[in-house]
Amino acid sequence: MQLYTYFRSSAAYRVRIALNLKGLTAEHIPVHLLKDGGQQHGESYRSLNPQELVPTLVDGPHALTQSLAICEYLDECHPQPPLLPGDAAQRAHIRAIALSIACDIHPVNNLRILQYLSNTLKVSDAQKTDWYLHWLRLGLDALETQIAPQAGCCCVGDQPTLADLCLIPQLYNARRYQLDPAQHWPTLARIEQHCLSLPAFHDAAPEQQADAA
Amino acid sequence: MQLYTYFRSSAAYRVRIALNLKGLTAEHIPVHLLKDGGQQHGESYRSLNPQELVPTLVDGPHALTQSLAICEYLDECHPQPPLLPGDAAQRAHIRAIALSIACDIHPVNNLRILQYLSNTLKVSDAQKTDWYLHWLRLGLDALETQIAPQAGCCCVGDQPTLADLCLIPQLYNARRYQLDPAQHWPTLARIEQHCLSLPAFHDAAPEQQADAA
Structure with missing residues (x-):
């Protein structure tokens, strides 16, 4: 592959x-x-x-x-190990967490959108940062509420699922914008700490990649 | 339910x-x-x-x-009937089509984004329309290329799948913005025509809903 x-x-x-x-x-x-x-x-x-x-x-x-x-x-x-363990309802819950990041936070803040805001709409850097933080906070605030009842060490239970695969990269982005997850989203921050202790997550991090600057 | x-x-x-x-x-x-x-x-x-x-x-x-x-x-x-028929590779192809709409077109153009553009960034109505059409065209142009090789009456084969569930509502949005699919995306337009002939799609259309204005 x-x-x-x-x-x-x-x-x-x-x-x-x-x-x-x-x-x-x-x-x-x-x-x-x-x-x-x-x-x-x-x-x-x-x-x-x-x-x-x-x-x-x-x-x-x-x-x-x-x-x-x-x-x-x-x-x-x-x-x-399964990325979508459990019955249909639990799998739907895992997918919903993943999609709430993959649809409603990430694409709204990705590179091409930020480039359009700057290059075509000529918004200021401060406005662009506000845009980024607005959608990030809105999404992660809702996720904190939604995840808390069923969270274990990971978003759903104690083993990583598709939800954690989406959450950890999104929290990495939050840190790039100077947001400390522990200050805003205690459940998400706890899950992040656990996941980053696992080699599968650690080795996938941006700074571990050969193409990192 | x-x-x-x-x-x-x-x-x-x-x-x-x-x-x-x-x-x-x-x-x-x-x-x-x-x-x-x-x-x-x-x-x-x-x-x-x-x-x-x-x-x-x-x-x-x-x-x-x-x-x-x-x-x-x-x-x-x-x-x-299955929304994701076929082997893992075909299911991945169906999901990729669905996600290319659900992640990379729809959330970038949804109501809350358009409201933010107007209310917070104070962009003009013309700029807002350009924004909408830019992401819609970019996404559907790519989709036309990606779908064409495996399309049948529907996006993948001759029975509706998760891909068609996403495509038809997106083309409805295109029409709201005066884009005629047949002029831009011949494969997508052909699939739309077929799907809208099926009661499951027809009956789900916005204008058929009790809460339509």
């Missing part, structure tokens, strides 16, 4: 964690989102992923896109 | 299609996104869905959030 990845991409970070949890290795092919006007827009990458977003996982003849679709694929092909 | 829905919400529209395809009925409880400052922000709805977004599906003791998590739940509890 080959993983087209960028060290700081939250979406690629999710897939790196999933691969590690499953004990799988993939050759990492870096796609630098800022160099050369964004390597994700280059012709060769676009032929693999018409959306021009990372990550892409190539497995034999299949070029798989969208991080959550890739994680579900890995979970179906390599069921242990 | 009770479905908290708003007639024009794309996310609620997806779940309405899924329920119809499965032959299930749910009591519809309207949540008006514009009246009363947005009924989704009211205390009673927030206690059900801390994210203050529609839809929510209540099934016995479970309040399920996030449209794609709800659709996967319905598919696990009621497997026929």
